[in-house]
Amino acid sequence: MNATPSPTSSPVPQKTATAIFGGGCFWCMDAVYQYVPGVIKIASGFAGGLTDHPTYEQVCTGRTGHAEVIQLTYDPSKVSYHQLLDLFWKAHDPTSLNRQGADQGTQYRSIILTSTPEEMAQAEASKKKAQAQFPDLIVTEIVPLKTFYPAEQYHQDYYQNNKDKNPYCQVVIAPKLKKLGLEK
Secondary structure, rough: OOOOOOOOOOOOOOOOEEEEEEEEOOOHHHHOOOOOOOOEEEEEEEEEOOOOOHHHHHHOOOOOOOOEEEEEEEEOOOHHHHHHHHHHHHHHHOOOEEOOEEEHHHHHHHEEOOHHHHHHHHHHHHHHHHHHHHHOOOEEEEEEOOOOOEEEEHHHHHHHHHOOOOHHHHHHHHHEEEHHHHHH
């Protein structure tokens, strides 16, 4: 997978697929996948919990059971689920339980939510393969998706809309993108 110089903006193909990943703050994960050719749309949101239609404020309490996640709509003829999973393991620390950096709580857990038995099998195989890259045990949950709830509009494309305004973008997200070779 080669990085493109700008965020995704391709026409929607006839056949698309979706993937849902959580790897800490959804602003970070959204920013990472913006640069992947074949990713058509990214929605920040919540999944994996019990509360119907949670708000960001509710999820931040840690009592909804939801994780901050991104829902990727992608063109499988340009990028595979396997390639998206490979980037997932590189984009965060999957050995860190319920935290990424300074963000702590179950809402920041590492999680893959699958829609089919095939996705579940691919995610499990990818996790097993990725374990060789980490000295500590990967704690990423791999579970069937029940429901994805989009986050409020101000969370969508957060990095692209706030990279020069919010210190979190400059201190946390920009270095992550640079480390992954996605932004200079």
